[in-house]
Amino acid sequence: MLDAALVGMGRWGQTLVNSVQGRNGAGIRFVAGATRSPEKARGWAAEKGLDLLPDLDTVLADPRVRAVVLATPHGQHAEQVIAAARAGKHVFVEKPFTLSRAEAEAAVAACREAGVVLALGHNRRFLPAVAEMKRLLAEGALGTLLHVEGQISGAAADAWKPGMWRADPHESPLGGMGAMGIHMIDMLINLAGPIERVSVISQARVLTIGLDDTTAMLCRFRSGPTGLFATLASAPRVWRVGLFGTQGRLEQRDPETLVFHPREGQGWERRFEPTDIERAELEAFAAAVAGGPAYPLPPEEAIHGVSVFETMIHANASGGPALVP
Known part of the structure; x- marks a missing residue:
C-alpha cells in the first residue's frame, strides 16, 4: 500500500x-x-x-x-x-x-x-475508447493518418473571479488551455506523436476578467499529419477527437462513444462503460511505484506537451507559426 x-x-x-x-x-x-x-x-x-x-x-x-x-x-x-x-x-x-x-x-x-x-x-489516457483508438491506429485500420482534430470545451471560466488563481493570466495563459486544453494537447500527442509546428489564434469574445475564452490551433505533426485543435472556456461541455486516414475515419464523440466510418463498407458505433479515470491514474501510479508497469505517460511526452503549450503562447503573441523545440 x-x-x-x-x-x-x-x-x-x-x-x-x-x-x-x-x-x-x-x-x-x-x-x-x-x-x-x-x-x-x-x-x-x-x-x-x-x-x-x-x-x-x-x-x-x-x-x-x-x-x-x-x-x-x-x-x-x-x-x-x-x-x-x-x-x-x-x-x-x-x-x-x-x-x-x-x-x-x-x-x-x-x-x-x-x-x-x-x-x-492526464486522465483521458485511461479511457477505454482511447485504448481502442490506439489499437485501431496500430493495426492500420485507418490507412495512412492524414489529419487529427480535437476539441475540449466547457463553462468553468464563467465561475472564475478576479483574485482567484485560475483567473490570473500568468496561471491561465491562452484562456482554457491550463484547465482543459492541455488535456487535448496530450491526447493529440498520445495518438499521433510529437507536434513540430503550431499557429494559434486566442482571444476573449465574452469573458471580461482578462482571460481569453476562445483558443484555436493549427499544427503539423513530425510524422506528417496536420491537426486542428480548439478549446472554449465559456461554452457547453465538449470532448471530441477525430482521426482521419486514407482508409477510414474514427471519431470519439464523447468519453464513452466511438464511431468508425470506413472508406468502403459498413461502419459501427460503440459505447464503452463509464470509467473512473481518476482512480485509474492513481492506481497506475501506485503500481509503478510498486515495481509494476511503468506509468503510461513517458516523461519525454510530458516535457513535449509543456513545450507545445509554451510554443502556442509564443505563436499567439507573434501572430505567426512557430516551431516546437
Missing part, C-alpha cells in the same frame, strides 16, 4: 482522494495533506482520515508519506516536484505539468536523479 499526502485540497484535490480512499485494491491511500486554506478543508480531511499538516515542507518531512499528489496552482508545480523528489517522495502532479519546457526538464531530471516515480494527471 502506497501511503500518500495530498497538497492542495481544493475541488480537484478532493476529487482525486475521493476516487480511491477506502476502496479495496486501489494500492494507494491518503494519510495526510496540506492546503493554503486549511479551515475550508478541515472537515473533509477529518472525514477522509487525512492529518492536516501546515505546509509542503512538513508533508515532505513526514516519514509515513512515501508519495505526494500535487493539486496546486500551475506555477508552483516545478518547484514542488523538485522538492518532493529531493525528499525521496514519489510524485503525482496534476496538469499542466509546468508552464515552461525548462521547468519540465528540471522536474524530470530531479525525479530521475532521486530514483522516484513521476506521474502526470
Whole structure:
C-alpha cells in the first residue's frame, strides 16, 4: 500500500482522494495533506482520515508519506516536484505539468536523479475508447493518418473571479488551455506523436476578467499529419477527437462513444462503460511505484506537451507559426 499526502485540497484535490480512499485494491491511500486554506478543508480531511499538516515542507518531512499528489496552482508545480523528489517522495502532479519546457526538464531530471516515480494527471489516457483508438491506429485500420482534430470545451471560466488563481493570466495563459486544453494537447500527442509546428489564434469574445475564452490551433505533426485543435472556456461541455486516414475515419464523440466510418463498407458505433479515470491514474501510479508497469505517460511526452503549450503562447503573441523545440 502506497501511503500518500495530498497538497492542495481544493475541488480537484478532493476529487482525486475521493476516487480511491477506502476502496479495496486501489494500492494507494491518503494519510495526510496540506492546503493554503486549511479551515475550508478541515472537515473533509477529518472525514477522509487525512492529518492536516501546515505546509509542503512538513508533508515532505513526514516519514509515513512515501508519495505526494500535487493539486496546486500551475506555477508552483516545478518547484514542488523538485522538492518532493529531493525528499525521496514519489510524485503525482496534476496538469499542466509546468508552464515552461525548462521547468519540465528540471522536474524530470530531479525525479530521475532521486530514483522516484513521476506521474502526470492526464486522465483521458485511461479511457477505454482511447485504448481502442490506439489499437485501431496500430493495426492500420485507418490507412495512412492524414489529419487529427480535437476539441475540449466547457463553462468553468464563467465561475472564475478576479483574485482567484485560475483567473490570473500568468496561471491561465491562452484562456482554457491550463484547465482543459492541455488535456487535448496530450491526447493529440498520445495518438499521433510529437507536434513540430503550431499557429494559434486566442482571444476573449465574452469573458471580461482578462482571460481569453476562445483558443484555436493549427499544427503539423513530425510524422506528417496536420491537426486542428480548439478549446472554449465559456461554452457547453465538449470532448471530441477525430482521426482521419486514407482508409477510414474514427471519431470519439464523447468519453464513452466511438464511431468508425470506413472508406468502403459498413461502419459501427460503440459505447464503452463509464470509467473512473481518476482512480485509474492513481492506481497506475501506485503500481509503478510498486515495481509494476511503468506509468503510461513517458516523461519525454510530458516535457513535449509543456513545450507545445509554451510554443502556442509564443505563436499567439507573434501572430505567426512557430516551431516546437
